[in-house]
Amino acid sequence: MNETDEKALQQARFIFTTGRLIQERILKEHAQFLAKEKAGEEFIELSAAQYRCLLAVRICGKVTVGDLARRLEVSPASASVMVERLVEKGMLERSRSKQDRRKVRVTLTDEAEKFADSLEEHMLHIFTDLVRKVGPETAAMWCEVLKRIKEHLMKPTSSKEGEI
Incomplete structure (x- = not known):
């Protein structure tokens, strides 16, 4: 080497x-x-895959199970089972598309949305504290590096090379 x-x-x-x-x-x-958090009790029982699913729905908003499967890189059947379990837990809800009644869209429930908001707020406080501790110059450099990494990761690739 x-x-x-x-x-x-x-x-x-x-x-x-x-x-x-x-x-x-x-x-x-x-x-x-x-x-x-008392509201978090049902969230403790989630698998890592279910958390990823909730995060993907939160990011995408209304999403079909097929689109969700592609985003999570799982089969449509696996995504469907995951969605079903999360609907049963009261974290996701289904609704028919107004444009195409055959399509079913999935969204977070109000409770799941509120919980995700409060968790995100908590995590932002943690990162804000870290940014303050490293100082404004280091934080600015960190942001610049992460910006470049994000740009690289967001580029479409023809293979798995370069993906994380």
């Missing part, structure tokens, strides 16, 4: 481990938030 490759590997390892540290902090804060 040449010096450039070694440096890239070292940087990738640092980014990966720091990303994991941030992820662990988010999960810890998330668990503490759930423990404090």
Whole structure:
């Protein structure tokens, strides 16, 4: 391995481990938030896949099960089962499309939306505290780096290369 490759590997390892540290902090804060919130009891019982599903619906708004399956990279049958379970838990609701009655759209329930809003607000406080601790110059550099990473990740790719 040449010096450039070694440096890239070292940087990738640092980014990966720091990303994991941030992820662990988010999960810890998330668990503490759930423990404090009475409304969060039904959210504690969710699988990681169900959380991803709720997040995808929150981001997309009204979405069909087929579109949700593509976004989550699961089969339509798996997405349908996941949606059904989340409907039973009172976190998602289905409605028929006004343009095409054959299409069923999925949205968050008001309760799930309120819970997601309060969780997001809590997490933003955590990140605001972190931004204050690292200072405005470091935070600005962090934002610039993340902007470039986001631009790269948002580019369509013809293969799985470069995707995370």
